[in-house]
Amino acid sequence: MKYKSIEFLKQYFKSIVNDECKAIIDKVFDDYKINKDKEIYENYIEYKNNEKINELINSEMRCLGLIKSGEQCARSRSNGRCYCKIHQKTLKFGKKIIN
Ligand SMILES: [Zn+2]
Numbered sequence: 001m002k003y004k005s006i007e008f009l010k011q012y013f014k015s016i017v018n019d020e021c022k023a024i025i026d027k028v029f030d031d032y033k034i035n036k037d038k039e040i041y042e043n044y045i046e047y048k049n050n051e052k053i054n055e056l057i058n059s060e061m062r063c064l065g066l067i068k069s070g071e072q073c074a075r076s077r078s079n080g081r082c083y084c085k086i087h088q089k090t091l092k093f094g095k096k097i098i099n
Contacts (some may be wrong), residue, residue, distance in 0.1 A: 006076050011074045013053050017029050059098055066093040 022045060029036050063073040065087030075084035083091070 007055060008098065009061060010053060010057055014050055017049050018046055021049060063087050065091055066096060066097045068093055071085055072096050
């Protein structure tokens with residue numbers, strides 16, 4: 001993967017997972033002759049998937065360092081550690097606690 005920003009990873013996973021789910025739902029609609037409803041795609045695929053992917057990215061791939069505003073750092077982790085390159089050196093504003 002060439003680009004490793006958090007935003008890139010989110011979009012990358014969302015497009016893969018949403019496309020796969022859409023293909024499955026399309027097949028169910030066709031096989032059971034159900035009318036394709038845009039609302040079903042939005043409520044049951046995109047909304048749920050996006051929520052799960054955001055959670056996954058934030059807990060598994062995003063740096064756990066906190067920035068000045070108290071928000072979680074927006075960079076991705078590096079070298080298999082819990083922090084980005086900058087936060088591996090210093091955690092000036094603390095770190096995020098994951099339950
Ligand atoms: Zn960081």
